[in-house]
Structure formats: C-alpha cells, structure tokens
Amino acid sequence: MRQILNALKRSDWVGQKYVNAVLRYVFMMLFAFLLFGIILLISGKDPIQSYKDIFSSTLGSAYGLSEVIVTMTPLLVTALAVALPSRIILINIGVEGQLYMGACFATWGALAFGHLPAWILLPMMILLGMAGGSLWAFIPGYLRAMGIVNETITTLLLNSVAPMIVSFFVFGFWHSPMDTNKTAIFSPSARLPTLFNTRIDLSLVFALVLLTLFWLVMKYTRWGLEMRAIGGNPQAARRNGIPVKLYLISIMCIGGAIAGLAGMAQVSGFYGVLLANFSRGIGFMGFLISWLAGGSPLGILLTSFVISIIIRGGNLLQLTIDLPYAVINVLLAFTLFVVLARPNFLTQRKEA
Amino acid sequence: MLTPPLSSKTPPMISMREISKSFPGVVANDHIDFDIFRSEIHVLLGENGAGKSTLMKILYGFYRADSGRILLDGKPAAIQSPNDARALQIGMVFQDFTLIPAFSVAENIALFLPDLDTVVDLEAVSLWIEEMSARYGLRVNPDAMVYELSIGEQQKVEILKLILSNSRLLILDEPTRVLAPHEVDALFQILYSMRQDGYAIILITHKIKEVLECADRITVLRNGCVAGSLLRSNASEDKLVEMMFGRKLSGLKTGKKVIREETALPVLELQNVHTHGEGAETNLEEIDLKVYPGEIVGIAGVSGNGQRELGDVVLGMIECVKGTKHLFGKDVTNSSIQKLRRSLVGFIPENPLTMAAAPFMTVLENMAVTKTWHYALQGGLTMDWKAIKADVENTMERLGFSFSLNIPARSLSGGNLQRMIIVRELTHDPRLIIASYLTRGLDVQSTLAARQALIQARDDGAGVLLISEDLEELFMLSDRLIVLYGGRIVGSFTPDETNYYEVGHLMTGSEVQYASNS
Numbered sequence A: 001m002r003q004i005l006n007a008l009k010r011s012d013w014v015g016q017k018y019v020n021a022v023l024r025y026v027f028m029m030l031f032a033f034l035l036f037g038i039i040l041l042i043s044g045k046d047p048i049q050s051y052k053d054i055f056s057s058t059l060g061s062a063y064g065l066s067e068v069i070v071t072m073t074p075l076l077v078t079a080l081a082v083a084l085p086s087r088i089i090l091i092n093i094g095v096e097g098q099l100y101m102g103a104c105f106a107t108w109g110a111l112a113f114g115h116l117p118a119w120i121l122l123p124m125m126i127l128l129g130m131a132g133g134s135l136w137a138f139i140p141g142y143l144r145a146m147g148i149v150n151e152t153i154t155t156l157l158l159n160s161v162a163p164m165i166v167s168f169f170v171f172g173f174w175h176s177p178m179d180t181n182k183t184a185i186f187s188p189s190a191r192l193p194t195l196f197n198t199r200i201d202l203s204l205v206f207a208l209v210l211l212t213l214f215w216l217v218m219k220y221t222r223w224g225l226e227m228r229a230i231g232g233n234p235q236a237a238r239r240n241g242i243p244v245k246l247y248l249i250s251i252m253c254i255g256g257a258i259a260g261l262a263g264m265a266q267v268s269g270f271y272g273v274l275l276a277n278f279s280r281g282i283g284f285m286g287f288l289i290s291w292l293a294g295g296s297p298l299g300i301l302l303t304s305f306v307i308s309i310i311i312r313g314g315n316l317l318q319l320t321i322d323l324p325y326a327v328i329n330v331l332l333a334f335t336l337f338v339v340l341a342r343p344n345f346l347t348q349r350k351e352a
Numbered sequence B: 001m002l003t004p005p006l007s008s009k010t011p012p013m014i015s016m017r018e019i020s021k022s023f024p025g026v027v028a029n030d031h032i033d034f035d036i037f038r039s040e041i042h043v044l045l046g047e048n049g050a051g052k053s054t055l056m057k058i059l060y061g062f063y064r065a066d067s068g069r070i071l072l073d074g075k076p077a078a079i080q081s082p083n084d085a086r087a088l089q090i091g092m093v094f095q096d097f098t099l100i101p102a103f104s105v106a107e108n109i110a111l112f113l114p115d116l117d118t119v120v121d122l123e124a125v126s127l128w129i130e131e132m133s134a135r136y137g138l139r140v141n142p143d144a145m146v147y148e149l150s151i152g153e154q155q156k157v158e159i160l161k162l163i164l165s166n167s168r169l170l171i172l173d174e175p176t177r178v179l180a181p182h183e184v185d186a187l188f189q190i191l192y193s194m195r196q197d198g199y200a201i202i203l204i205t206h207k208i209k210e211v212l213e214c215a216d217r218i219t220v221l222r223n224g225c226v227a228g229s230l231l232r233s234n235a236s237e238d239k240l241v242e243m244m245f246g247r248k249l250s251g252l253k254t255g256k257k258v259i260r261e262e263t264a265l266p267v268l269e270l271q272n273v274h275t276h277g278e279g280a281e282t283n284l285e286e287i288d289l290k291v292y293p294g295e296i297v298g299i300a301g302v303s304g305n306g307q308r309e310l311g312d313v314v315l316g317m318i319e320c321v322k323g324t325k326h327l328f329g330k331d332v333t334n335s336s337i338q339k340l341r342r343s344l345v346g347f348i349p350e351n352p353l354t355m356a357a358a359p360f361m362t363v364l365e366n367m368a369v370t371k372t373w374h375y376a377l378q379g380g381l382t383m384d385w386k387a388i389k390a391d392v393e394n395t396m397e398r399l400g401f402s403f404s405l406n407i408p409a410r411s412l413s414g415g416n417l418q419r420m421i422i423v424r425e426l427t428h429d430p431r432l433i434i435a436s437y438l439t440r441g442l443d444v445q446s447t448l449a450a451r452q453a454l455i456q457a458r459d460d461g462a463g464v465l466l467i468s469e470d471l472e473e474l475f476m477l478s479d480r481l482i483v484l485y486g487g488r489i490v491g492s493f494t495p496d497e498t499n500y501y502e503v504g505h506l507m508t509g510s511e512v513q514y515a516s517n518s
C-alpha cells in the first residue's frame, strides 16, 4: 500500500501514467459491476448470488477457466488488429469484415485441399486467411493514404459487405447437402489442433506470440520507433522523412491480416465449419477491447480476460437464472460507456 | 514615451515568495522571490531553461509549486488552477496560442469570458471588443475568423481576451518571438498605454534590445534562481548578459565571405517552380533559385508570403506543380522526402513543436527519427541508441547546448526545443540546410551559437537557405539575399549592394516593379 502511495506521489510522468492506467481499469470495472448489479436488482435477481455464480463457473474450475480462454482467444487477435493500426492513428473499425474475409479465404483452402496433410494445409489456410483479411484492409488503407477518404468510414462500410460475400459462397456453392447456411465439416487435417484436452486451440499460441511481437516491435525496433513518430505527430513524421503513406497502407494491411487470422482460427479451430453468420461481433468486441486497453498489449490481455469472464458468466446466467442475453450486453455497454467517458479526475492534474 | 514614476514605494500587487518547483531531474525554480507592481512592465529574463515559463505557470495556477507562497496585496492567495488565477485578475498568454482557429474573434473571446450567458450575445461582445480595441490600439475585426489572422493579430486577440475578462496582471510569455519588428513596436505601444491605465505586465523576452526599450524593472533568472532584480535605469546590455550567463559573450565570427565559384555545381537549384496552395497557403510562382556550396542564401519576407511553402517545396512536403528541382545536379522534383533526407538535407522548420517533433517521445527518440536507417541494427530489429546518444552529445558540445535527453520533448522549455531541432538537423553534416527562423526562442548565447554553427557549416561547404524576418540576422549571415513577396521573388542582392530600407520596402510590396526584372 505504502509503495502504491509512494508511486502515486512520484511526479515521474511515466510512473504516473501506469499508475493512472491501472487505477482507471479498476475503477471502470467496479463502476460497471455496480451498475450491472443495479440492473440485476431491478430485474429481480440477487446480484451477490449472480456474481458468485459468475465467478465460480468461470474461475472456479479448470473447465470454466479453459472456456474463458476459448472465448478470449479470438478477442485477443481482433483487439490486436485494431491496436496495431491505432498506433499510427488509423481507426480500424473494419475488423469484423476482415475477419469474415479471412474465414472465407481459409475455408476455400479447407474445402479445395482437404485431402492434403495438416502440415501443408494449415499453413496454407493461415496464409489464405491473412491474405483475405489484408485484401479487405488494403482498400481503406490505400484510399486513406492517397487522401481520398477516411478509413473510419470505409472500414465500417466494408463490414456489411464481407458477410454478404461469405453468404454468397456458403449459400451458393459451399453449403453441405444437409444445411443451407453452413459448409460441410472440415476434414481433420484442416482443423487447428487443440491443447490440453480442452477446446483451447493453437490459435491461443498465435495470439500470445503476436501480442508479444507487437510489444517488442513497438518498443525496440526501427519500425516501432517510426510508427510512434507517426502516431506522435504525423506532420512532423513526414517532414522528418518517414514514409508515412507506405506505413498507412502496410500497417492497415497487417492489421487486416491479423483479423483474417482470427477468422481463419474461428472456422478452423473453434467451429470446424464455415457458418454464414459465425462471428456475432467478435470484431467489434476487439475494437472495444483495444480502446479499453489503450492499445497496450498487456492491457489487451487483461481486458480480454475480464470481458471473456463477463461473456461466459452471462451465458451461464442466461441458462441458470434465465437472464436475457440482452442484459449481458447492457453490462458490456456500461463498460464501454465508462471507458469512453474516461473518468479523468485521476489524470486531470498530471501537470501539477 | 511617458514612463510613469516607478512605484517602488507603493506595495507590490503580487509577491511570490520562496517559490520552488522541481521536475524529474531538474530544479526549475529554486526559492524564487518575485514582485510585481501596478503600472509597471516587468521583464523576466534568463537563458533557455532558466525557469521563466515555469515560474509564470505557477503564478497562473497551471503548475503547483512544490513550496512557497503567493501574496496578493500582502495577503496570501491560493492559486490552485488557472480559474483561481483569473478570479484574481491574473491572465496569461502562453508561448503557444490557445485560440480556436475555426471560430471568429468574437466567439473566441466570448468563450473566455467568466460570466458567459447561456445565450451568447455576440453582438454585445463585438461592440465591447471594438470599444476596447479602439482604446488600446488593438485593432482587430471581431467577425474575422482566427485562422485568417496573422500571428501578430492573433496576439492582439489574446491580449484583448485578457483585458475583457478583467485581468489586471498580464503575463506574456515571449510574445515577440513570432512578431516582425513593426509588430513588436505596435505591441509595445499597446503595453505602454495599458501601463498608463494601471495594468501590471510581466513580459518574457530574449531580446535585450526589447528589454531595454520597454522594461521598468528587470528580473534575471539563472538556473532556477534569481540572479538579480534591477530597475531599467540601472541596466545595460552588458550587465544583463553578465547576469544571465555569469560571463561576457564574445561576438559572432562571421568568417571569410568566400567568393563562390560560378562554375561549381549548385547544391540546390529551383527552376521556375510553382506550387498550388490549399486554404491559407500561399502559391509560389516562378521561383528561380540557386544555392551554391559554401553559401548562405537569405530569404527575406514578411511571414505568410511563401516562406513556409518555399521550405516545404524544397523538402518535398508540397509538390511542384510546375518547374524542376535539382539537388547536386540530380533531378529530385518528384523525389520523396525520405530520399532528400538521405541526401543529407537538414530542415529546421518555423515551428519546432508542430512541424518537427513528436511531443510525447523522448528527446533522444526525437533525435533518431530523421535517421532511423542510419542507426538501425540487425536490419532494424534494434536501434543503436548508444551511437545516437554519442552523436547528439557530440553536437551539443560543439554548440554549447545542454538539455536532458530522456524527458519527453514536450517538457523541454521553448528554447530548448528549438535547440533540440538545431542539434538534430546539424548532427550529420548536412550538405543543404533549410533553416526557418533559426533563432526563434533562443537566448542570446544560443542565438550566437546557432548562427556560428550555420557559418561553420557554410565554411565546410554546405549550402544554406536561411529564411527569416529579421533583417539584422539576414544581413549579418547571408552571402546573398533574396526577397520573397506574395509567393514571388521580388529582389536578389548581395548584402553590400542593398540596405535595410530597400529590402524592407520590397518585403512589404511597395517597390515590386523595381525589382521584378532582376
């Protein structure tokens, strides 16, 4: 406690920044939980008991924990797909669309080359997924770099197009004989291996590696330095000879590729088929998480974990106490709300 | 000019006592005592990083002192925030302005007024602005948009803002830094009439000439401490310089004015360059310009006549819509900025904070960004921070500049930021240096050092394009002088062929015909 107070007192701005960030998280979560408790009360449920249920069903058992991690994995990746471009002030709302395109490309690989062994097929599907996502991100990235139209609006628009393309292929060509809205189940060689006898699959490793890479790149490499320079002052970065346009396009594409990877992992790992509307907003959730976490890798890990607990716990409450799923969305919305309001009484006096 | 008698016998309006403030690694203010009297212009003087802005920000409630007291008419005053300060009739104009460009003058001022009604009566505000501006000669059009105003006019708006919000003490942090000489005179006239009306004014400036012209009382800070406080009548240039730096300064060694060989390949050659500006930018037209190695070409002009665009078009920040650009004889008309930078072009822009620095990155990181390819190790996986530091420290030593490298750039004092950019841009022996307003915000000593460094670079064979409004500087340093007016070159001389008067006229466009054929 003493140390925390001392740390608080230090006017070292870096230290202060981290302390503030942590305090902000804690505060935000408490506030959101409090609001949610009130909602539970209003809908006639016992908030204390509900919270107990949530925690025991998620953190209380190995199985519960593994399911939280299953939920968390795609969120880590989609959040990264937002966080990376955000470092050079690109607002990638298009992760949802890029994810669909990634899934679509990867599925083509799985269906067309299902007979190939996993060690060829999986890398191929990964590459296809990343290509699909980055293709979808290239369009907004290019338009933005040329100064034609802002990426916020294009990524948002492309989001509604991508699921239609997926539906077109699924309904038109790929659907299995039994269903109209999903493909046949992938051959085993097209499935990402699972870990520890749970539903956790290899994409968790991808996610953690990518997050670590992101951190290392930003902190140590030349490209990280250049990206921070662009994010810190784009105009100055241009005058200082940093190829800003090139960065805008390539970082957007890399962000898209990461989102595409998340899509590939969903169909190849989690589902094993391509469902016409499989995502249910994973991309948007990634956007939310990246913002909550201020784009920091550790923050993304923490926030995704907490959000996954909320989602899993919500699913459970839905089953046990018959709570409508919408209420869980209310909790998530509260969290977003509190974050966007950015309670700045903690940071306000940072000058003093 | 009527100087009212110094009211030293009357008690001070505000006394700061034993004010201390440290930032990580520096003591910015160390037990400072500072008195401000009514009807007085009090100049705060001191080298870059001495703690002037910090002290004033404490008085304005923007920073909180670690210790010390502020007394208002002898009674303790608690100033915790700029709001408190304003309530006590203290107003401040920061080094960087805080006006909203997309709003009109009247709107900007209305926003600042303490008792703003919910329904803003802009008419009334405008009337009030006109009344006050007539009284103090602060003529501005209340309906003009702020982005249309020149820097000098924006300054007037800032001052008007303070007057209309009832400030009786005005803190002006380097107001003359960005002003042309005639604007400085106008500003001083305003300050004199305000002094007559009982306002107290604190003025920070680095120009000794200005200090001696307008000050009633002068306080000199050195390394965060008060080096001394004296009345104008006891001050002289030498005395002030000695108080600021603890020693006398030697003059500028202008070195040999080499007669350039006409046959040499120009470092930079612009042929019939045209640009197409957007918004408030000026269009450059028919720019023909050569800069030879070992030559300083001065660009004279009132700001807003294409200076910024000229620097930017040479760098490649804006494109030539017509004409060509050659660097060492190679066509670089459409080359990227990156490529130019790699061909050793140094660029010191007119505003270091917005045009050259990433404010939240450390000074050292800012030093590396123009040369990332040079310092990359293992193909870019890491950066050679040791080498960067060594190179930077080397240049700092050569120039006699010192500032910390591990704090974010935005924590540097105004002058130190300018020093940072100068150090960065001169570190790798550039072959072409584009320097705009080189000495903006620098103290006397740093000004000297920066100019000396430019001369040194020239003597080592670099070509220099020196953009400035300061004729004295241009005449002192330039081997050739070019006048820019309305985006065109309206005159081209060697300094001994011409004089301040002629160039001044050309700069303001009053003798365009005369020179357009040169």
Ligand SMILES: Nc1ncnc2c1ncn2[C@@H]1O[C@H](COP(=O)(O)OP(=O)(O)OP(=O)(O)O)[C@@H](O)[C@H]1O
Pocket (backbone or CB within 6 Å): B023, B024, B026, B027, B028, B046, B047, B048, B049, B050, B051, B052, B053, B054, B055, B407, B410, B411, B412, B413, B414, B415, B416, B441
């Ligand atoms: N927010 C801050 N964080 C850390 N250090 C700071 C901060 N603000 C000022 N400093 C340091 O305090 C010292 C005094 O700065 P200050 O801005 O008061 O100088 P100044 O006298 O106004 O100089 P200049 O003439 O260059 O404007 C400098 O060393 C500066 O780096």
Ligand SMILES: [Mg+2]
Pocket (backbone or CB within 6 Å): B052, B053, B054, B095, B173, B413, B414, B415
């Ligand atoms: Mg200052």
